[in-house]
Amino acid sequence: MSLVVVGTVAFDAIETPFGKTDKILGGAGTFIGLAAGKLNVETKIVSVVGGDFPKEYLDLLNRNGVETSGIRVIPEGKTFFWAGRYHNDMNTRDTLATELNVLADFDPVLPDSYKDCTFLMLGNLTPQIQKSVIDQLPVKPKLIVMDTMNYWMNTAWDDLLEVIGMVDVLTINDEEARQLSGEYSLMKAARKIIGMGPEFLVIKKGEHGALLFNKESVFFAPALPLEEVFDPTGAGDTFAGGFIGYLAKTGDISFENMKRAIIFGSAMASFTVEKFGTEGLQAMQNGDLSDRIRLFSDLVQFDIDLD
Amino acid sequence: MSLVVVGTVAFDAIETPFGKTDKILGGAGTFIGLAAGKLNVETKIVSVVGGDFPKEYLDLLNRNGVETSGIRVIPEGKTFFWAGRYHNDMNTRDTLATELNVLADFDPVLPDSYKDCTFLMLGNLTPQIQKSVIDQLPVKPKLIVMDTMNYWMNTAWDDLLEVIGMVDVLTINDEEARQLSGEYSLMKAARKIIGMGPEFLVIKKGEHGALLFNKESVFFAPALPLEEVFDPTGAGDTFAGGFIGYLAKTGDISFENMKRAIIFGSAMASFTVEKFGTEGLQAMQNGDLSDRIRLFSDLVQFDIDLD
Numbered sequence: 289m290s291l292v293v294v295g296t297v298a299f300d301a302i303e304t305p306f307g308k309t310d311k312i313l314g315g316a317g318t319f320i321g322l323a324a325g326k327l328n329v330e331t332k333i334v335s336v337v338g339g340d341f342p343k344e345y346l347d348l349l350n351r352n353g354v355e356t357s358g359i360r361v362i363p364e365g366k367t368f369f370w371a372g373r374y375h376n377d378m379n380t381r382d383t384l385a386t387e388l389n390v391l392a393d394f395d396p397v398l399p400d401s402y403k404d405c406t407f408l409m410l411g412n413l414t415p416q417i418q419k420s421v422i423d424q425l426p427v428k429p430k431l432i433v434m435d436t437m438n439y440w441m442n443t444a445w446d447d448l449l450e451v452i453g454m455v456d457v458l459t460i461n462d463e464e465a466r467q468l469s470g471e472y473s474l475m476k477a478a479r480k481i482i483g484m485g486p487e488f489l490v491i492k493k494g495e496h497g498a499l500l501f502n503k504e505s506v507f508f509a510p511a512l513p514l515e516e517v518f519d520p521t522g523a524g525d526t527f528a529g530g531f532i533g534y535l536a537k538t539g540d541i542s543f544e545n546m547k548r549a550i551i552f553g554s555a556m557a558s559f560t561v562e563k564f565g566t567e568g569l570q571a572m573q574n575g576d577l578s579d580r581i582r583l584f585s586d587l588v589q590f591d592i593d594l595d
Numbered sequence: 596m597s598l599v600v601v602g603t604v605a606f607d608a609i610e611t612p613f614g615k616t617d618k619i620l621g622g623a624g625t626f627i628g629l630a631a632g633k634l635n636v637e638t639k640i641v642s643v644v645g646g647d648f649p650k651e652y653l654d655l656l657n658r659n660g661v662e663t664s665g666i667r668v669i670p671e672g673k674t675f676f677w678a679g680r681y682h683n684d685m686n687t688r689d690t691l692a693t694e695l696n697v698l699a700d701f702d703p704v705l706p707d708s709y710k711d712c713t714f715l716m717l718g719n720l721t722p723q724i725q726k727s728v729i730d731q732l733p734v735k736p737k738l739i740v741m742d743t744m745n746y747w748m749n750t751a752w753d754d755l756l757e758v759i760g761m762v763d764v765l766t767i768n769d770e771e772a773r774q775l776s777g778e779y780s781l782m783k784a785a786r787k788i789i790g791m792g793p794e795f796l797v798i799k800k801g802e803h804g805a806l807l808f809n810k811e812s813v814f815f816a817p818a819l820p821l822e823e824v825f826d827p828t829g830a831g832d833t834f835a836g837g838f839i840g841y842l843a844k845t846g847d848i849s850f851e852n853m854k855r856a857i858i859f860g861s862a863m864a865s866f867t868v869e870k871f872g873t874e875g876l877q878a879m880q881n882g883d884l885s886d887r888i889r890l891f892s893d894l895v896q897f898d899i900d901l902d
Contacts, residue, residue, distance in 0.1 A: 377779065472684065475822045496803040499820065508817045508894050513806065515782045547897045578901045587815050588895040590854045594885045 289430070290330040291536040292402050293320045294421045295411025295525070296391060297335040297345075297359055300565060301371040304378065304519050312565040313345045314370065316411035316435070319522035322569045323529025323556045324409075325353030326577075329536045332358055332402050334421065336394045339363035352570070358399050365390035378517045379494065398424045407536040409528065410434040410455070415447035422454055431541050433457040433532045434486075435525070438464050453485035456541075459528055461492045474499065478506070488546060490531070492524055500550050502543050509550045512558045512583060519564045523557045526569060530556035555580040596737070597637040598843040599709050600627045601728045602718025602832070603698060604642040604652075604666055607872060608678040611685065611826050619872040620652045621677065623718035623742070626829035629876045630836025630863045631716075632660030633884075636843045639665055639709050641728065643701045646670035659877070665706050672697035685824045686801065705731045714843040716835065717741040717762070722754035729761055738848050740764040740839045741793075742832070745771050760792035763848075766835055768799045781806065785813070795853060797838070799831055807857050809850050816857045819865045819890060826871045830864045833876060837863035862887040 295317025302309045317335045324331040332355040339361065346356050366389040374381045396417060408429045410418040418434060434455040440448045441464070452458055458481060462474060468484075469477035478489050478501040491499040495517070497510040530553035535541055538548075555577055559568040602624025609616045624642045631638040639662040646668065653663050673696040681688045703724060715736045717725040725741060741762040747755045748771065759765055765788060769781060775791075776784035781798060785808040788796050798806040802824070804817040837860035842848055845855075862884055866875040 473821065473823055475820050493803070496800070497817070506820055506894060507897070508820070509897075510804070510815045510817065513782050513813055513815070514780065516780055544898075548899050551897055551899060581899055581901060585897075585899070587813060590814070590816075590858055590892075591851075592855050592858060592888055592892070594888060 289406040289536045289539050290332065290404070291324050291407040291409065291532060292332050292334060292358075292398070292405040293317055293324065293409045293411065293529070294334045294396055294413065294418065295320055295409070296368055296413070297333070297337050297341070298368040298370060300521060301369070301385075302519055302521055302564060303373040303384075305374065305376050306518055307564070309564050311369065313348070314521065314565055315368065316525040318349070318566060319525035319560065319569070320409055320411055320529035320532075321349060321354040322352050322566055323526045323553075324533030324536065325349070326556070326569060326572060327530070327533040327537050327552070328353060329533045331355065331533070332405065334358040334396045334398060334402065336360045336362060336390045336396075338365035338367040338390045341367045348570070358396075358402055360397070362390045372521070374520065378520055396421055406430045406539075407532055408432045409532045410451075411525065411528070412437050415440055415444050415451045418451045419447070419454070422451070430539075431456050431532070431535060433459065433528065435459045435528055436464070438467055441467050449484065452481075455486050457488040457490060458486040459490040459492060459531075461494070461524075465489070465491050475506070488543075490550070492527065494520070494523070498527065498550055498554060500543075500546055505543055507543075507547045507550065509547075509554050509584070510587060511554060512580065512587065514558060514561065517561045520561050521565065523561050526560040527553040527557040529553070551581060551584050552577075555584060596713040596843045596846050597639065597711070598631050598714040598716065598839060599639050599641060599665075599705070599712040600624055600631065600716045600718065600836070601641045601703055601720065601725065602627055602716070603675055603720070604640070604644050604648070605675040605677060607828060608676070608692075609826055609828055609871060610680040610691075612681070612683050613825055614871070616871050618676065620655070621828065621872055622675065623832040625656070625873060626832035626867065626876070627716055627718055627836035627839075628656060628661040629659050629873055630833045630860075631840030631843065632656070633863070633876060633879060634837070634840040634844050634859070635660060636840045638662065638840070639712065641665040641703045641705060641709065643667045643669060643697045643703075645672035645674040645697045648674045655877070665703075665709055667704070669697045679828070681827065685827055703728055713737045713846075714839055715739045716839045717758075718832065718835070719744050722747055722751050722758045725758045726754070726761070729758070737846075738763050738839070738842060740766065740835065742766045742835055743771070745774055748774050756791065759788075762793050764795040764797060765793040766797040766799060766838075768801070768831075772796070772798050782813070795850075797857070799834065801827070801830070805834070805857055805861060807850075807853055812850055814850075814854045814857065816854075816861050816891070817894060818861060819887065819894065821865060821868065824868045827868050828872065830868050833867040834860040834864040836860070858888060858891050859884075862891060
């Protein structure tokens, strides 16, 4: 099945306690696309970059199974740029620079070859942009997954709720789930958010794992305890890409299969955080992924005989 | 197998966003003892209280299978008292009062009937007191589990390390593991702490679950996502009591069985946080526990066929 990803393709400059980078390849669309491409899913990305975006980065995406004809290049513009510095705990960071550049006027136009997609991943962008992509599809895809963030809750509440009402799966973090629902208990928050439209909710808790909800059930996957988290940038997007990539690959959107998709997403995210930017994902081999999924199984598996 | 628990038996006064209590039954020894007693383990508690401690609380412990002849009553003294107020997120709290009272001069003396215990649980107390209990046992028990906190890392480092070197299992929270080891990565922290003596380490992460380590393996158990956390007081001690209680009940201290013990401890803690003080544990029936353990199994169980 084919997957269309809408999301930023960008330059990141990252500082962590372990080192710093110059401008490297980043952006939600990049991580989502690479993660899905790594699972051999036919993945097509919609985004915008400036004339300063190196052709080698487009080649890199193509080489990893990501179609880039939907990435508009604006020769006279500059690519979206984000710079950040992580604190020692790696859980908090300061944004040092955000230059929207060509992203400021991003008005995504889906190539015709994208319009029959069966899976759609809406990376974190303004709700209006997310909606305009849905509106361009002549037939509703089998599954629409949407990522968003607290910023849009503060600045575009009505638009955000409208798009949330149009999607099948919403992925947000725990604080965002609390803000969106006004409930501290994640169980209560999930019930309210599912009442807003999505059949499924994924609550991402970073190093503390992820929860999957539908109306009746809840599933929890831990994050793998790692020797070292080197650079968390892109972990959430890699998770989302692995999640929807696994669903698109298997074509099965049952709750049971979404549990597997959560594990695949978590496993792929564990590669991203081990190196700067996309390096971890790029270096990942298929065998590596299976090994890591076995680690997940070992990590949580227990056997209690209840009389 | 018999279990001896050393820990505080106290009065707590608790405020949460849901209500407040007068002085009610609290203390680490109380929660640990009740949790183990609930599992029908022969449980004996060592502690100290003042003349103000109601006989009905001792009766309550006895009724729940906890032997209290090792609780010294000092008629002219007052019972240890703690008062605290939880913030809206229930993860942070302010201490409003700490009155050590009879605890200030606590010098535990094990009754002879306690000295053949096979399992020993050292609740959070000064390391000297924990050591003095170990020293009173003529034969080393099959398993010694020790709880402690950051306060002793700041004020009694050498004593603390000495006791840690004498126990089989250490239980601490994630921040304490980081402080004790000087490592941010919990994988690295666990390796260092196991190098200090204990064969097993349990890292408690509150609402984010718990990790069990030995030299080779790691196991993770989530906390049950609850509709409402009403009062977190005693959750960690209930967890510890369920953990060592299950081990004492089964007599099996293998890593595989410790995984089950972690699940039992987590399930019991989920009852504690649903009501004030010990009310949740008191109300718990055996069937309730099995039901909740099934919820744990459903929560984390997944099935991936890796080719």
